Amino acid sequence: MSVFFASGLVQLALLVGTLVAAVAALVGVFTVLRRQSFAGHALADLGAVGGSAAFLLGIPQLVGFVGAGILAAGVMEVVGIKRVQGRDVATGIVFGLGLGLTALFLYLDTQHAGTSNAAISVLFGSLFAIDAGVVPLVAALSVVVCLIVVVFYRWFLLESLSQDLAAVRHIPVRLTGILFLVALALAVELSALTIGAVLSTALLIAPAAAALRLTRRVGFAILIAIGIGVGSTWLGILISFESYGWLGGAHSWPVSFCIVIVAFAAYLLSGIAVPVRARRSRVAHVL
Amino acid sequence: MTETPVLEVNGVGVALSGRTILHDVTFEIAAGEFVGLIGSNGAGKTTLLRVILGLQPTTAGTVRFGGVRPGRGAGVIGYVPQKVALDPDLPLRARDVVALGLDGQKLGIPLPSARRRALVDELLSSVGASDFADARVGQLSGGQQQRVLIAHALISQPRLLLLDEPLANLDIRSEQEIVELLARVGRERGVAVLLSAHDLNPLLPVMDRIVYLADGRAAAGTTDEIVQSSVLTGLYGRRVDVLRIDGRVLVVAGPNDAHGHDE
Ligand SMILES: Nc1ncnc2c1ncn2[C@@H]1O[C@H](COP(=O)(O)OP(=O)(O)O)[C@@H](O)[C@H]1O
Ligand SMILES: [Mg+2]
Numbered sequence: 001m002s003v004f005f006a007s008g009l010v011q012l013a014l015l016v017g018t019l020v021a022a023v024a025a026l027v028g029v030f031t032v033l034r035r036q037s038f039a040g041h042a043l044a045d046l047g048a049v050g051g052s053a054a055f056l057l058g059i060p061q062l063v064g065f066v067g068a069g070i071l072a073a074g075v076m077e078v079v080g081i082k083r084v085q086g087r088d089v090a091t092g093i094v095f096g097l098g099l100g101l102t103a104l105f106l107y108l109d110t111q112h113a114g115t116s117n118a119a120i121s122v123l124f125g126s127l128f129a130i131d132a133g134v135v136p137l138v139a140a141l142s143v144v145v146c147l148i149v150v151v152f153y154r155w156f157l158l159e160s161l162s163q164d165l166a167a168v169r170h171i172p173v174r175l176t177g178i179l180f181l182v183a184l185a186l187a188v189e190l191s192a193l194t195i196g197a198v199l200s201t202a203l204l205i206a207p208a209a210a211a212l213r214l215t216r217r218v219g220f221a222i223l224i225a226i227g228i229g230v231g232s233t234w235l236g237i238l239i240s241f242e243s244y245g246w247l248g249g250a251h252s253w254p255v256s257f258c259i260v261i262v263a264f265a266a267y268l269l270s271g272i273a274v275p276v277r278a279r280r281s282r283v284a285h286v287l
Numbered sequence: 288m289t290e291t292p293v294l295e296v297n298g299v300g301v302a303l304s305g306r307t308i309l310h311d312v313t314f315e316i317a318a319g320e321f322v323g324l325i326g327s328n329g330a331g332k333t334t335l336l337r338v339i340l341g342l343q344p345t346t347a348g349t350v351r352f353g354g355v356r357p358g359r360g361a362g363v364i365g366y367v368p369q370k371v372a373l374d375p376d377l378p379l380r381a382r383d384v385v386a387l388g389l390d391g392q393k394l395g396i397p398l399p400s401a402r403r404r405a406l407v408d409e410l411l412s413s414v415g416a417s418d419f420a421d422a423r424v425g426q427l428s429g430g431q432q433q434r435v436l437i438a439h440a441l442i443s444q445p446r447l448l449l450l451d452e453p454l455a456n457l458d459i460r461s462e463q464e465i466v467e468l469l470a471r472v473g474r475e476r477g478v479a480v481l482l483s484a485h486d487l488n489p490l491l492p493v494m495d496r497i498v499y500l501a502d503g504r505a506a507a508g509t510t511d512e513i514v515q516s517s518v519l520t521g522l523y524g525r526r527v528d529v530l531r532i533d534g535r536v537l538v539v540a541g542p543n544d545a546h547g548h549d550e
Contacts, residue, residue, distance in 0.1 A: 033377065033378070035374075150395065150396055151394050151395060152394065153395065153396045154387065154390065154391045154392070154393060154394070154395075154396075154397065155391075155392075155394075157379070157383075157387060157391070158387050158391035158392075160377075161371070161373075161377075161379070161384065161387065162368055162371045164337075164340075164342065164366065164368040165366065165368065165371070165387075165391075165439070166391070167340075167342050168340055168342070168364065168366045169391055169392040170392060171391070171392050212376060212378050213376075215378060216378055216379075216380050216421070216422075216423050217378060217380065217383070218378050218379065218383070219396075221378045
């Protein structure tokens with residue numbers, strides 16, 4: 001354990017992992033409320049194009065992810081989030097193109113840029129290989145996301161209840177949608193940095209979905225989701241760190257796998273907790 | 288009384304995708320009045336309510352509230368939309384939905400306040416929703432959800448409450464309860480109510496006046512003035528008979544037309 005916390009690599013992973021997990025869980029609650037997890041998936045897939053191009057362009061991977069994510073969010077807003085949610089043919093084709101480009105860029109990365117681990121790092125994250133120089137950017141983006149959610153908290157809630165009810169109160173519905181897409185894109189791309197583009201929505205959705213099963217209140221749901229997200233990250237990092245040599249050979253289990261599996265376990269456990277709660281309240285009604 | 292009407296709709300026309308949906312719709316609602324907006328499916332009820340709310344652009348006509356044109360300063364109109372799909376998993380209690388009616392347009396996270404809570408409790412009790420105030424709103428029955436949405440609409444103390452088919456999908460008993468509730472809160476709070484429905488019968492006991500919509504055109508007046516064969520025949524542009532049975536009203540297409548209008 002003491003070796004665990006003494007490692008500078010681990011300390012940096014814990015710091016960045018905590019920030020990212022908290023941001024993802026916070027945005028995740030509203031993503032589930034607004035039924036936009038598909039949009040989260042789309043942003044993860046399209047962000048990977050930027051993440052993989054970053055190596056070729058010689059820019060930090062996070063900058064690539066975020067740039068492509070924000071661009072994709074802009075396109076989705078113009079095309080109409082409803083149509084993207086509708087998963088029509090055009091959406092499918094664009095995603096296919098995105099993954100194709102990612103494959104091309106990753107190939108070129110290994111061929112020319114000499115970064116043989118680019119594919120792993122883009123698709124499955126690089127929590128143990130984060131450049132300390134990127135921490136200020138991670139922190140700044142996290143603050144931006146938190147500010148958006150805190151400032152527009154009631155707009156997001158009312159709009160997820162009913163767009164008409166929001167519009168009647170003079171809430172700019174389109175602006176609300178754009179603000180949420182920006183927060184969503186940033187949260188997804190931050191997660192892509194730590195656990196990879198393929199798994200990033202797991203950190204977004206699983207803690208939020210588990211929390212929403214456990215409470216009737218949004219505020220509590222956010223706190224519980226952050227607890228689950230951060231807890232999964234810490235436990236995942238610990239398991240990965242300790243797993244060195246578990247299966248023989250000089251390998252640890254991939255940290256992104258460990259984090260995601262813990263978050264998934266939390267979601268399953270919340271499903272067990274719900275019937276218990278329901279039973280208890282039914283008993284209370286009888287008494 | 289010479290008080291200015293709460294709502295004046297004057298010569299309103301709406302076209303959607305080149306089709307005329309509303310044509311020259313004109314009527315007024317006085318303070319505290321209970322008005323039924325009656326018309327069959329597709330008559331334009333939702334469109335007209337959205338025009339009043341400023342959510343639907345018009346091709347002609349004006350809408351005024353208390354003598355002024357609508358704008359951000361005109362205050363909020365209470366509104367209960369036709370379909371609010373409330374997910375059973377939505378982590379909002381009935382009281383949270385009502386509170387969003389009070390200050391949902393404000394920025395920042397609401398701080399707990401005794402005054403806010405008391406106001407929410409008062410509204411919940413006045414619509415008979417106190418018993419399920421802490422239940423998830425998506426898990427309530429249709430009638431219970433209507434009560435919560437009515438409290439949401441009333442808490443900002445509007446002078447006009449618009450409800451789009453609040454009786455659709457309710458059983459007969461909840462239907463009656465909601466109508467009585469609306470008549471009572473309208474009286475107690477001095478709120479004018481404009482309620483759309485495809486059947487006018489549940490509203491007959493409480494309705495002060497009626498706005499009848501057919502094929503995008505409207506006739507307004509007291510129930511007795513409007514629900515007459517001659518008036519409705521003019522509105523529909525074909526023969527329509529009005530039958531009265533035990534205080535109930537049936538509007539049916541005349542014998543020269545094989546299709547009845549009411550489904
Ligand atoms: N976006 C649209 N484009 C064209 N026609 C529309 C559109 N929306 C509604 N309509 C038509 O307008 C008419 C009135 O609709 P609506 O106001 O919803 O009627 P009601 O609420 O009385 O059932 C219907 O015939 C409907 O088909
Ligand atoms: Mg309608």
